[in-house]
Amino acid sequence: MTNLQEKLDFLTEKYDVEKRAVLKDEKTVIIDGRDIPLFSHRLERRFIELKNIVQGGTLVGISVMRVARIVEKGSDIFAELYRELDICQYVLGRKLVGITAMQNDNTLNLIATAEEGIVCTLEISATLKEGEPAKDKHEIISQRGIACDVVVDAQLKQDSIYLFGSENKKFTDVDFELYGLSAEDIAIVRSAFTATQKGTEEELLAADSKLKALVEKARISAETGERQVI
Amino acid sequence: MKPLKIAMMSMTHGHTRKYYQTLKDNPKLDWVAVATANEEVKEIFLNSVQGIPCYDSEIEMLDAHPEIEAVVLASENSEHLRQMKLCAERGIHILSMKVPTFDMDEYDEMIDVIEKKGLVCQVELEMHYNPVIVRMKELLLKGEIGKIKSFNATNITLSPVWAFPWQGVPEKSYGKRVPIKEGDPRFRGGALCDHPHIFDMIRHMTGSDFESIYAEVAPNIRPDIEEEDMLSVIGRMKDGTVFSLDPSWSKMEERIKVPGPGWEVFPKRMEVNITINGEKGTLMADCFGPNVYHNGCPNDRYTVQYTYFDEWIGLIDEFVDNIRNSKTPLINLKWHKRTIEAMNAVYESIATGKVVKL
Numbered sequence: 001m002t003n004l005q006e007k008l009d010f011l012t013e014k015y016d017v018e019k020r021a022v023l024k025d026e027k028t029v030i031i032d033g034r035d036i037p038l039f040s041h042r043l044e045r046r047f048i049e050l051k052n053i054v055q056g057g058t059l060v061g062i063s064v065m066r067v068a069r070i071v072e073k074g075s076d077i078f079a080e081l082y083r084e085l086d087i088c089q090y091v092l093g094r095k096l097v098g099i100t101a102m103q104n105d106n107t108l109n110l111i112a113t114a115e116e117g118i119v120c121t122l123e124i125s126a127t128l129k130e131g132e133p134a135k136d137k138h139e140i141i142s143q144r145g146i147a148c149d150v151v152v153d154a155q156l157k158q159d160s161i162y163l164f165g166s167e168n169k170k171f172t173d174v175d176f177e178l179y180g181l182s183a184e185d186i187a188i189v190r191s192a193f194t195a196t197q198k199g200t201e202e203e204l205l206a207a208d209s210k211l212k213a214l215v216e217k218a219r220i221s222a223e224t225g226e227r228q229v230i
Numbered sequence: 231m232k233p234l235k236i237a238m239m240s241m242t243h244g245h246t247r248k249y250y251q252t253l254k255d256n257p258k259l260d261w262v263a264v265a266t267a268n269e270e271v272k273e274i275f276l277n278s279v280q281g282i283p284c285y286d287s288e289i290e291m292l293d294a295h296p297e298i299e300a301v302v303l304a305s306e307n308s309e310h311l312r313q314m315k316l317c318a319e320r321g322i323h324i325l326s327m328k329v330p331t332f333d334m335d336e337y338d339e340m341i342d343v344i345e346k347k348g349l350v351c352q353v354e355l356e357m358h359y360n361p362v363i364v365r366m367k368e369l370l371l372k373g374e375i376g377k378i379k380s381f382n383a384t385n386i387t388l389s390p391v392w393a394f395p396w397q398g399v400p401e402k403s404y405g406k407r408v409p410i411k412e413g414d415p416r417f418r419g420g421a422l423c424d425h426p427h428i429f430d431m432i433r434h435m436t437g438s439d440f441e442s443i444y445a446e447v448a449p450n451i452r453p454d455i456e457e458e459d460m461l462s463v464i465g466r467m468k469d470g471t472v473f474s475l476d477p478s479w480s481k482m483e484e485r486i487k488v489p490g491p492g493w494e495v496f497p498k499r500m501e502v503n504i505t506i507n508g509e510k511g512t513l514m515a516d517c518f519g520p521n522v523y524h525n526g527c528p529n530d531r532y533t534v535q536y537t538y539f540d541e542w543i544g545l546i547d548e549f550v551d552n553i554r555n556s557k558t559p560l561i562n563l564k565w566h567k568r569t570i571e572a573m574n575a576v577y578e579s580i581a582t583g584k585v586v587k588l
Contacts, residue, residue, distance in 0.1 A: 063448045063460045066476065068382065068505065070512055100444045100585070102464050102472040107380035107507050109464045109474040111446050119448035121462040123382045123474045125507040127375075135514075141460065141480045143451045145496075152497050153521055153534045155514050225442065225585050 001025070007178050007189045012196060019196045029192040036195050037208040041083055042090055043190040044183065045174060046149040047138070053147045054140055055093045061143030062116070065092060068123040069136040075126040077108045082215050086207070087138065088112065088120045096120070096214060098229050103222035110218060233260040234550050237298045239288055239313055240267040240305030241275050243327050244394045244424075245354065247489075249302055250279050252542045258550045262298050265291040267305065274488060288316060298322060300350075300553060306396035307423065308405055311336045314351070318343045323350040323553050328426050330563060332418075332574060333405050341563045350552045352545075352559035353566045357427045357502065358434065359544030362517045366504065370435060375508030378436055381467075382474040383428040383504040388483035388493065390424065391455055397424060398455055410447055410458055411581045418577050420457030425477035427502065430561070430569045435506065438469035440572040440588045445579040451482065463576050465585075484529070492528040499534070 005023050012021060022030040029036050041047055053059055067084050089096060094115040101110045107125040114120060128135070135156060139148040150157055161171040173179060175186045195204060217228040236259050238249065253261040263283040266272035275284060285291035292298060300323040303313050307329050317324050324344070330353060331337050344351040357363050370378070391398030397419075400407045404419035433439060448460040459479040466472050482495040493499060502517040518536060525532045552559050568588075575586040 061449065061451065061453075063451050064462065064478070064480070066462075070505070070507065100446075100464065102442075102444070102466050104379045104466070104470050104472040105509075107472055109380060109382065109472050111444060111462050111464050113446060117449050119446045119460070119462050121464070121474055121476065123380070123505070125380055125512065127379065127507040127509075127512045129511065135512075141451060141478075143449075143453065145482075146480070153516075153519065153523075155503065155516055227444070227583065227585070 004181070004185055004189050007181060008192050011177075011189065011193045017193075017196045021192050021196045023188070023192055026188055029195050031195060031201060034201065036201050037204055038188060038191045038195065039086055039090075039204065039207065040184070040187040040191040041087055043187040043194065047087055047091060050138060050140065050147055050149065051091045051093070054091055059140060059142035059145050059147055062092065062118050062140060063143065064141045065114075065118065065120045066139045066141070067120065067137070069134060070125050070128055071134045072128045072130050072132055073106065073126055074130070077103075077106055077124050077126050078215050078219065080124050080126070081108060081110070081122065081218055082211050084122050084124065085112065085214050085218075086211055088114065088122070091138070091140065092118060092120075094118060096230060098227055099214065099217050099221050100227040101218045101222040102225075108218075108222065110221075231258060231550075231554055233258055234553060235260045235262050235295075235297045235299045236302065237262050237291060237295065237300075238264040238302045238304050239291075240265070240303065240309060241271040242267050242306055242394065242396055243304040244390045244397070244489075245327065246271075246275075246304040247278065248542050249304070252540065252546050254279070256543070256546055256550075259546065262295050263291050288313070292316070292320060292322075300325065300549070303327060306402040307331060308396075308402045311340060314340055315343055318347045318349060321347060321349065324352070325549055326351055326353050326563075328354050329423060329570065330566070331405060332423070332570060334567075334571070334574070336405070337563070337567055337570065341567075344563060350549070350557075350559060351563050352549050352552060353561040353563065354545060355427060355430050355561045355566070356541035356545050357431055357517065358560060359541040359548070360517055360539055362515050363431070363434075366506070366513060366515050367435065369513060370506070374511065375506065375513050376510035378469075378471050378506055378508050380472045380474070380507045381432045381435060381504070382506075383431065383502070384476040385425040385428045385502050386476055386478050386480045387424070387500040388481040388496070389421070389452060389455070389459055389479035390489075392483070392485040393487055393489050398457060400457060403457065408577070409581075410577070411583075414447070415456070416447070416450065416458050417456055418458070420455070421459050421479040422461060422477050422573060422576055424479070426569055426573060428475045428477060428504075429572050430566070431504065432467065432471070432473055432475070433569065435504075436467050436469055436471050438467040438471060439568055440575070441466045441468045442585050442587050443572060443575040443579055444585045445576040447580045451480065458580075461576070461580065494531065494533050497523075497532050497534050500536070
């Protein structure tokens with residue numbers, strides 16, 4: 001977290017931000033003494049581009065959004081659900097209006113319906129060994145095209161650099177200004193920086209509250225086996 | 231072993247052409263004849279295969295070739311019961327397409343007809359003869375990921391309705407015209423009816439059966455067809471495994487009449503991917519590949535060119551073995567019945583908006 005804070009301080013100083021922002025953890029930044037939730041995924045470039053593709057008219061007639069995310073054992077699958085539900089709404093630009101969930105221990109499958117009848121499927125599990133990077137895929141299917149963050153005919157994402165030497169390594173660098181951080185850490189720093197901008201705190205707090213309500217609906221559905229209307 | 235004298239009927243099913251090579255090459259088979267359902271499929275057949283007698287009538291073919299021991303029913307779903315009865319009357323063994331029927335009374339009648347005559351009726355679910363599936367099953371049996379927690383799979387393709395028009399006709403695909411849900415202009419009989427494999431595979435992999443199913447139909451990506459083309463399914467098996475299945479026609483196609491190069495609009499025409507999460511880890515599989523890629527003729531589009539396995543070789547080998555050695559097929563009518571019941575439950579869930587218990 002120290003490294004991330006240093007990068008955040010670098011940005012706030014470089015761009016003359018007066019507010020003092022302190023990263024509390026990967027999901028929270030403290031601004032003016034208040035805990036502000038971070039939606040770091042919204043700052044991942046892939047989701048910004050998917051959002052632009054969906055909402056900018058590149059795709060026409062959206063039908064389905066499919067999400068799969070596998071994380072390491074011990075992770076909170078409902079915290080992952082919080083993230084993925086937000087990504088669905090963020091990318092689609094539509095609210096979710098219904099949720100049906102099926103849970104088996106650390107695995108969770110959902111069908112959520114969005115405005116205009118769009119159907120979202122979310123497949124979440126916490127089954128990877130400790131330290132294994134998360135595997136995920138986000139795909140939007142429309143009458144005129146498909147957008148996805150995984151290349152066609154592949155199961156996993158590519159990295160930018162592969163080094164085959166005495167020790168095999170791979171690298172994915174996506175931000176010159178914040179060079180050296182992982183894509184996920186860059187998104188955390190960028191989202192904390194964004195939270196310092198005027199007017200965003202209340203918006204983030206409201207979004208957090210609505211998402212928590214959605215996740216609660218999913219919990220109820222998983223327990224009762226019934227579809228929940230939002 | 232004496233080669234099995236085999237014939238094909240109708241030739242209207244999308245899998246028809248998959249049999250050409252196997253029926254010609256397999257030394258255990260003697261391909262005797264075909265009966266085509268109409269002039270269009272007759273022409274396609276005659277342009278594809280030479281030297282096999284082709285009849286306009288099933289009866290004419292069967293009368294002319296009393297030596298026929300088995301028939302591949304390469305027909306639309308609505309024809310299966312009639313053709314099964316026709317074959318059973320003559321003591322002919324049957325290889326059925328992947329959906330015998332969605333009508334459960336008809337389904338029981340099929341079982342009855344086959345059992346009374348002591349015939350082999352094998353259902354064509356070719357994924358069982360796919361080497362990736364064999365490896366996955368082996369890894370599961372070895373306990374590599376421990377007890378299964380969730381099973382998530384896609385069986386997604388382009389829509390075959392332009393090349394195989396019966397699949398776009400609810401009466402021929404689903405067996406009757408049933409609205410998909412109240413207030414929706416679409417009918418049952420679309421993508422779901424084309425994709426039983428993952429409903430079968432989850433039973434094969436878990437050894438369990440369906441406990442509950444919930445499904446939603448999404449807006450069609452082909453608004454001009456009258457059946458569903460996009461749907462999502464979740465549920466739970468009796469052993470607790472939760473699942474998510476996508477049996478959609480989510481890959482867009484050119485509307486050509488004979489499948490071939492240039493069919494794809496989306497670069498990849500078909501995918502069966504399975505992710506199984508277990509108590510000790512995760513298993514991810516792409517059942518078809520690795521592939522090669524090109525952007526050549528006819529449309530200059532980047533395209534995934536499959537390096538297909540031939541599941542039909544293993545399927546036919548088993549079929550011959552079942553007949554010659556009086557064995558029950560791995561995928562027999564009784565086994566497959568529960569898969570069809572689950573698919574019917576998908577439609578029921580879409581219609582009612584509720585979780586359906588099986």
